[in-house]
Amino acid sequence: MSDLSCWQQLYRLQRPSPLQRLFHPLLEQHRLTLWIKRDDLLHPLISGNKWRKLKYILRQALSEQAGGLLSFGGAYSNHLHALAAAGHELGLPTVGMVRGEPYSNNPTLDDARRWGMTLEFVDRQQYRRRQDADWLAELTRRHPGYLVIPEGGSCPLALPGVAELWQELWQEWWPELPELDELVLPVASGGTLAGLLSARPASTRVRGYAVLKGAGWLAEEVCRLYPPAALDNGWQLELGHHGGGYAKSSPADRAAIGELAEQLGVPLEPIYSGKALLGLFRDIAAGRYAAGNRLLFLHTGGMQGARGAL
């Protein structure tokens, strides 16, 4: 089988992710309608925004006959997990540059190793150099012919796969849906948000909840990934719901996320979708969403990362 037919096989496993209406007393009280797009169920091997972002990167790697794939992430990285699974399916070797100490019993890394990913552990100081041209050149020398993918898969080639979410909504669901006022999602490196902005319908605003602390740089990064975003006033970032920082949250916030998951009947993890959805509910309670609005929350997946982190 040719490499591209492996990609097509992987592509065929994708199904339009379900759209669910959510019910909660707070929504009634504020006269809001909320749906959730369950991208956690988008693909059986590579869930959520990872499949959307990696889709065309993987195709490019195959058409360029890359020798392998190399990328960066933390010890619970959804991105490295997805990349390892994809490499395994496509017959491409993968290397993960992991921030931190070797963890022997972390399920994310165990899966990655099982799928053949070579893990190289680096300390925080070295990891900070992940965009540094000298280090990237050294990695390319050590792994000749590999496609080097930025952390989180966020690069211009990630955008078209994310943009397809709108088409999926129109084709599969829109006829039954009224127009949406706002799409809400968790944001870390900004690639998913940039991809959504690249095909945003004029009548739907996009609001990203940053899951990292001190993300003042994020708007600029979104504009670097998708320059027309700088002239688009139909989107905004919420920077105040980081819960203490990336992958951090107080016991009270974790309990609140667990309670929300139960009330809404949707699985949530505390790092991305749980944190952002809690932020959305808190902002609704604070009256920051206009009555009568129709909202869509994007569940970006990442449930695998919660296995060892909780």
Ligand SMILES: Cc1ncc(COP(=O)(O)O)c(C=O)c1O
């Ligand atoms: C599950 C999940 N949701 C959301 C995000 C944030 O996406 P982005 O980095 O494109 O902003 C990530 C990280 O990439 C993630 O793993």
